[in-house]
Amino acid sequence: MELLNIFFLLIGTFGMGVKAQFGFFDQMFGGGGRQQEPQDVRSDSSWYAQQYENAHCSKYLCPGTLSCVSFPHHCPCAWENVEEKVELGEGIAVCASKGGYKAGETLKKIELARKGLL
Structure with a gap:
């Protein structure tokens, strides 16, 4: 009987060790099913400037929507x-x-x- 208790104690300890090991990796790599809070957008315009620079348009590129149109007054809202x-x-x-x-x-x-x- 005592041998059986020791066996279950070892199995339980092993299980906790495995859980602790993978819990560490979950925390380290963002797992565990927890949702991360969305982050605010940056306060500088570098992202927008990069999108503008990389947009291809042979006519007029609307600065507000990045639409490619024939004339500036054709830009959509x-x-x-x-x-x-x-x-x-x-x-x-x-x-x-x-x-x-x-x-x-x-x-x-x-x-x-x-x-x-x-």
Whole structure:
């Protein structure tokens, strides 16, 4: 009986040693099923500059969306669900937050602002 207890004690000790060994590797290499917290993006523009530099475009590369278009005023808005593109003339376009529920309301507000009425 005592021999059986010693046997189970050795098996238990061996099992704990194996668990400790692999637990060390889990911690070292990020295993163990634990999710790592997402990290904030960097505060410098080097990542964006690298993407811009590596983008291939034979026409005009839009700085806000990295889209390749024929003319600068053809650049799409980055957030088309909440922005509206307004062409101001002479090939100039801006993206502005949608002004409300009616189509064209953003353009009306920009025109009022250009006239100094808003």
